[in-house]
Amino acid sequence: MSEASSPVKLERRGHVGVLVLDRPDRRNALSRDALFAIGRLGRELVADPEIRAIVITGAGDKAFCAGADLKERQGMSTDDVRVQVGLYRSELGVLDRSPKPVIAALNGVAFGGGLELALICDLRVAAPHAELSLPETTLGIIPGAGGTQRLPRVVGEARAKEMILLGRRLDAQQALAWGLVNRVSPEGVSVLDDTLTWIEPIANGAPIAQAAALKAIEDSFEVPLELGLELERTRYDETLRSEDRLEALRAFAEKRKPVYQGK
Ligand code: COA
Numbered sequence: 001m002s003e004a005s006s007p008v009k010l011e012r013r014g015h016v017g018v019l020v021l022d023r024p025d026r027r028n029a030l031s032r033d034a035l036f037a038i039g040r041l042g043r044e045l046v047a048d049p050e051i052r053a054i055v056i057t058g059a060g061d062k063a064f065c066a067g068a069d070l071k072e073r074q075g076m077s078t079d080d081v082r083v084q085v086g087l088y089r090s091e092l093g094v095l096d097r098s099p100k101p102v103i104a105a106l107n108g109v110a111f112g113g114g115l116e117l118a119l120i121c122d123l124r125v126a127a128p129h130a131e132l133s134l135p136e137t138t139l140g141i142i143p144g145a146g147g148t149q150r151l152p153r154v155v156g157e158a159r160a161k162e163m164i165l166l167g168r169r170l171d172a173q174q175a176l177a178w179g180l181v182n183r184v185s186p187e188g189v190s191v192l193d194d195t196l197t198w199i200e201p202i203a204n205g206a207p208i209a210q211a212a213a214l215k216a217i218e219d220s221f222e223v224p225l226e227l228g229l230e231l232e233r234t235r236y237d238e239t240l241r242s243e244d245r246l247e248a249l250r251a252f253a254e255k256r257k258p259v260y261q262g263k
Contacts, residue, residue: 008037009059010044013196015052015203017045020059027066028058030113032084034069038117039091046098049262052210053202054098056121057105057192064104064130067112088113088145096120096146099211101202105195106130106172106181116145119154122214124181125198126172127191132180138167153221155180206244207262212236 011018019041021028028034038056045051058064073081095102095117104110104118106126111133118124118132126132134151136143143151143164152160155178162168175181185194196203202210212235220228239245243263251258 006037007031007034008041010041012051015050016196016199017041017048017051017054018192018196019045019054019056021056021065022059024058024060024062026069026071027063027109028060028114029066029069029071030117031069031072032087035084035087035091039087039094042091042094042098046094046100051100052205052207052262053100053199054095054102055105055192055195055199056095056102056117057195058107061108061127061129063108063114064106064110065114065117066109067114067116067135085144088116092117092120092145099214100207101199101210101214103195103199103202105191106132107191109133112136112143112147113145116143116147116150119147119150120145123199124175125183125185125191125195126175126181127185128172128187130172130175130181130191131169132172132175133167133169134164135167135169137164204257204260206239206242206248206258206260208242208244209239212238 007023009020009022011020019038021034023029023034045054102121103123103125104121106118106124108127109131110118112135115132115134134143134147142148148164151163159178170178170180172181172184176184183198185191216232216235219231223231244260247260248258
C-alpha cells in the first residue's frame with residue numbers, strides 16, 4: 001500500500017512519532033487495513049532509537065475514531081469477524097506492549113474500538129468537544145478490544161459497568177472527572193499541539209527510566225504487593241546502571257537541564 005493511500009499516516013515531530021488515523025469520511029473507523037497499518041507503523045516507531053514517545057490521533061476535528069468499521073463489518077462472516085477481533089490483539093497490541101509511552105490525543109469522538117484504542121494508551125488528552133463511549137452492548141455485542149478489562153482498571157468497576165451496560169456517553173469534562181482522560185485541552189488550541197507540549201517531559205526525558213517506570217507500573221496489576229516491590233527494585237536497578245542517571249546528577253550540580261541519550 002502506498003503511503004498516500006494508507007489509512008494511517010506517520011509524522012515525526014522531534015523525538016515523538018505521531019500516528020494519524022486518516023479516514024475522516026468514515027470517522028477514522030478501524031478497518032482491517034487500518035489495524036494492519038497501526039501495527040506496522042507502531043513496530044517501526046518502537047524499533048526507532050530516535051523515538052521516545054508515540055502519539056495517536058485522528059484526522060479532522062469530528063472523530064478520534066468511531067470504532068469498528070461497521071460498513072466493512074456488514075459484509076463479513078462470523079469467522080471473518082473473529083479474525084478481525086484477533087487483529088485488535090496482535091496489531092493494537094504493538095502499542096500496548098510498547099516500552100515507549102503511548103499517548104492518545106482525542107480530537108473528537110472515541111467510540112467503541114476507538115475508546116478501546118485510547119485505553120491501550122498510557123495517557124489520554126481530550127479536546128473539549130470529545131465524547132467517549134463503549135456502545136457495544138447497544139449493538140448486541142460487547143467491547144472486543146480489551147474494553148471490559150481496561151476500562152474498570154482505569155475508572156473502577158461501578159463506572160465501567162455504567163458506561164458499558166448503559167452505553168453511556170461521557171463528555172470531555174466528565175471523562176476528566178472520572179480519570180478516563182488525564183487532561184482536557186484549552187478551547188481554541190489543537191489537541192495534538194497541546195499534547196505535544198504537555199508530553200515534553202517525556203520527549204526530552206530519560207528513555208531508560210521512562211520504560212522502566214512503565215514496566216514497573218504495568219506489572220503491578222498482575223502480582224501481589226511483595227512481588228511487585230521486588231519487580232520495582234529490578235526496574236530501579238536498570239536505571240542505576242544508566243549513563244542518563246549520571247547525566248542528571250551532573251546537570252543538577254552544574255545548574256543546567258540534563259541532555260539524555262537513552263544510554
Ligand atoms: N464505521 C463505518 N463508517 C462510519 C462509522 C463506523 N463506525 N461511523 C461513522 N461512519 C460513517 C457514516 O456512515 C457516514 O458515512 P456516509 O457519509 O457515507 O453516510 C460518515 O462516517 C459520517 O458519519 P455521520 O454519522 O454523518 O457523522 P457525525 O459526525 O454526525 O457522527 C459519529 C459521527 C461517530 C458520532 C456517528 O457516525 C456514529 O455514532 N457512528 C457509529 C459509531 C459506533 O457505534 N461505533 C461503535 C462500533 S462498536
